[in-house]
Amino acid sequence: MRLEYLHDFEDLVLSGLTLSDALDKIEGFHGSVAPGILMGGLMIDLAQELIGASILYNVVVETPYCLPDAVQIFTPCTVGNNWLKVVDYGRFAVSVYDKDNGEGIRVWVDLNKLEHFPDVFNWFLKRVPKKALPLEVLLPAILLAGREMFSYGHVQVFDLAWGVKKGDVGVCPACGESYPVNHGKICRACAEGPYYRAADE
């Protein structure tokens, strides 16, 4: 996909993809070229460069909005293969870390830097109505800001909570479906109440 208003950035390479291929992949997976995915792609590209090509990494994102898809588009890490975890802190930040020892890089949007890019800043903090910043303004502004709007730090990720294996599978005596026995004597849906009711109840 070529977007005329991104003409100045045609030579950009994002996680090994040309901008045109990256835009295709974003639209194909996410459904649209959302600004948050493009921003996320820039963050991931930076984190990948910093951690180095030789490291097998896992990823944590700190918001369920956009960023999980950026990771799933630009890395081999997905929710379902468990190399990507989502924690809902509501922060637009990503940690890419060595899956063997938890050492990695956290990249975040640094508001002190972002304020130098008013259009991106105003979109990011929802300071202006959405339609005041159409994609043909916002997407080039994001690419122009590039890595200048991020900060990063080296982190040690505590992986113990997530690294646990599924363990044994049992049959929930309440609902009769299978579940991981380390969840308790009955499955969580039966223990906590599910997100649905049967339509005939």
Add this chain to the structure above:
Amino acid sequence: MRLEYLHDFEDLVLSGLTLSDALDKIEGFHGSVAPGILMGGLMIDLAQELIGASILYNVVVETPYCLPDAVQIFTPCTVGNNWLKVVDYGRFAVSVYDKDNGEGIRVWVDLNKLEHFPDVFNWFLKRVPKKALPLEVLLPAILLAGREMFSYGHVQVFDLAWGVKKGDVGVCPACGESYPVNHGKICRACAEGPYYRAADE
């Protein structure tokens, strides 16, 4: 991708894809043709047929293993576009529901039916070591069982907890990063403690 041991199922269509295209897509996204993705694909194919082509749907899966990727491969719903939610009940079940009114279909693996397919049953409940059931045995067994191992029911999904809009964005006074103000006076990472520490701490 053509797998010789799946030769008998070459005419299968899964969510509109030929088996060969489906296998390519599974490997490309998930990293490997995992049995859980194939099983999930069959479940989603059934749910899509039941809900009908005219409905704009969202999806909930009840486990973070495999099933989220099956949804992201075979539907337009992704974690990052928020049309897919993951609840960790540890149950291999999926609900596909009308995004406007919550009415939908829940498909689950019915153990009473699954026991008629011993290889799939033993894999699913981890009753045998993984290497006792290589993919060339397990994948054809899953396709042979097909929909016969599932049950489904009509459900009304309670969407209120997820349907909430992000709302206003603020700046966390503790860490200085942006976060949704409806999370509280400080962001959740600062309130609850994050999943990492700075590497120099």
